[in-house]
Amino acid sequence: MDKYIETPITDEVINNLKAGDFVFITGTIYTARDAAHKRMYETLRNQEKLPIDLKNNIIYYMGPSPAREGRPIGSAGPTTSSRMDKYAPELLDLGLKGMIGKGKRSKEVIDAIKRNNAVYFASIGGAGALLSKSIKESKVIAYDDLGAEAIRELKVENFPAIVVIDHDGTNLYEQR
Amino acid sequence: MREINVDKITEIVKEMCINVNHFLSEDMREAYKNAYDSETSEIGKKILGQLQENLEIAGEEMIPICQDTGMAVFFVNVGQEVHITGGNLTDAINEGVRQGYVEGYLRKSVVSDPIIRKNTNDNTPAIIHYDIVEGDKIEITLAPKGFGSENMSKIYMLKPADGIEGVKEAILSAVKDAGPNACPPMVLGVGIGGTFEKCALLAKKALTRKAGEHSQTEYVKELEIEMLEKINRLNIGPAGLGGKNTAFAVNIETYATHIAGLPVAINICCHVNRHITKEI
Numbered sequence A: 001m002d003k004y005i006e007t008p009i010t011d012e013v014i015n016n017l018k019a020g021d022f023v024f025i026t027g028t029i030y031t032a033r034d035a036a037h038k039r040m041y042e043t044l045r046n047q048e049k050l051p052i053d054l055k056n057n058i059i060y061y062m063g064p065s066p067a068r069e070g071r072p073i074g075s076a077g078p079t080t081s082s083r084m085d086k087y088a089p090e091l092l093d094l095g096l097k098g099m100i101g102k103g104k105r106s107k108e109v110i111d112a113i114k115r116n117n118a119v120y121f122a123s124i125g126g127a128g129a130l131l132s133k134s135i136k137e138s139k140v141i142a143y144d145d146l147g148a149e150a151i152r153e154l155k156v157e158n159f160p161a162i163v164v165i166d167h168d169g170t171n172l173y174e175q176r
Numbered sequence B: 001m002r003e004i005n006v007d008k009i010t011e012i013v014k015e016m017c018i019n020v021n022h023f024l025s026e027d028m029r030e031a032y033k034n035a036y037d038s039e040t041s042e043i044g045k046k047i048l049g050q051l052q053e054n055l056e057i058a059g060e061e062m063i064p065i066c067q068d069t070g071m072a073v074f075f076v077n078v079g080q081e082v083h084i085t086g087g088n089l090t091d092a093i094n095e096g097v098r099q100g101y102v103e104g105y106l107r108k109s110v111v112s113d114p115i116i117r118k119n120t121n122d123n124t125p126a127i128i129h130y131d132i133v134e135g136d137k138i139e140i141t142l143a144p145k146g147f148g149s150e151n152m153s154k155i156y157m158l159k160p161a162d163g164i165e166g167v168k169e170a171i172l173s174a175v176k177d178a179g180p181n182a183c184p185p186m187v188l189g190v191g192i193g194g195t196f197e198k199c200a201l202l203a204k205k206a207l208t209r210k211a212g213e214h215s216q217t218e219y220v221k222e223l224e225i226e227m228l229e230k231i232n233r234l235n236i237g238p239a240g241l242g243g244k245n246t247a248f249a250v251n252i253e254t255y256a257t258h259i260a261g262l263p264v265a266i267n268i269c270c271h272v273n274r275h276i277t278k279e280i
């Protein structure tokens, strides 16, 4: 089913999302991939404050190609989520509600999704040009020195994704 | 002796980097089209449609097909009658990569050290494989490699007794493990024989063969066809969400090996299987 959702994402919306749904996301989402996750993890270990507010928000596992003049962003498709599995459960426990990436997740992540009533979306890997069209603004808000791996705040309009693991833990990759 | 100046090489490499990340070769576009036409899964067809649309947007608006514009892998055949002037060939290629990735708005995805992990900010160094060949030309093939699929690649040191059945099992298990992570439909480069590093190199090189073209060796050609059928029955499908197009092609290269060994390497590439060749 096609569903249109907005961020921040509420429990009511999450309860209504089922594995296999096509969603179109509008609002603010944050990008973070390997290096940014590592740094957030270290920040938490040092009992410092994270650079983004996780509560009810979505992290997109993505590091874009550079934007040409006059454009908000370059190519912007998902990276493999499993590399973030080590860090995701803690972020979910801190209020993160959604993740967008591609590929399978670990049992620990799926448990954390269920525990926190969250959701895992996939966007289409290798469709970065197409996906960039739904990104209207992009701003680096932390870890600028990481280049493509910096944390970005994106304004998205009808960003297409597919619910792969819903709040019950139902997993589309296992259902084929 | 024919003289070729390094500046010319740099210029051509730069253009190749930009071109290959925005336009797929004709054989790959044909593979997308055939997959779209043959796909029976509704979701699979929808995804293949979007992947084709992605290619259109990439070419028309000059947005890279995929944000992972890869590590630049080169196969360079240097004619032994060529004299390179003005500098060093490896530096010239790396300079072309630098200019192409910086001026072409491509992502810089290379870190200078695997443990310290500091970005080099210009996507160098490239991975360059040289061969010395006859003639007075240089042939350069560039195949930028994304790591979503590279990470799912495998190498097996099988025993001679494992035979062709062992090879088939190895290929299938690599594809199953890769699943959605490798951005299917995939292209598989398989190297059989040689030594540990030779079979990996064969596998990488096999990815630069045109999709749809088969090995000249009869049993290898049959193996390619059989494995493609078997893989496409796994129902991994486009984006790993089910369907009959899990792979576009299985390209296998073989080489002589040792009496005690049967090395097999499976280099997995995603649907964004970029390769371009230029002769100077």
Ligand code: SF4
Residues within 6 Å of the ligand: A077, A078, A079, A125, A126, A127, B066, B067, B068, B069, B145, B146, B147, B148, B149, B150, B181, B182, B183, B270, B271, B272
């Ligand atoms: S595996 Fe290929 S298509 Fe997927 S993100 Fe990497 S380069 Fe892009």
